[in-house]
Amino acid sequence: MTVALMWEARAVEGRGADLLTWATHQPLDPPPLRRETFRAPEDRVLVITWWDADYHTPGLPELPEPGEDLVRRAVHRWRFESVADGS
Template sequence: MTVALMWEARAVAGKGEELLAWVTRQPLDPAPLRRETFRAPEDRVLVITWWDGAYDADGLPELPEPGEALVRRAVHRWRFETVADEG
């Protein structure tokens, strides 16, 4: 089964590029099957990582909190499991 971890943060006003640079430097060990990073208006950054494992698997590496100097609020995190492969 594949599980996807979603990490979303909203940067302090004007620090969207700094948050994007910070998140792209964060390593995950072990590396995920796939990792994609996105940005959106209002200085939002989203990272989705894909892992081989169960939805409730323990020990999957998670991206850390960037700290109050970079984000307006705590990071939002969600887990999803694959239900169909449409590709």
């Protein structure tokens, strides 16, 4: 089973590059199977990590909350499990 953890934050205006740098330098121990980082308009940063686990596995490493000087609001987090795509 594979579970994906999504972490999304919106930077303080003009600090999108700083938040992106912060997010890409946060280690996870142990490391995930895969990790991708994205950016979007309005200084948003998204990190998706993939784990060999199921939806309810406790204790998977997640990125922490950045400092209040970097983000406008609390980080949004979601957890998804893989499903057969039917093809």
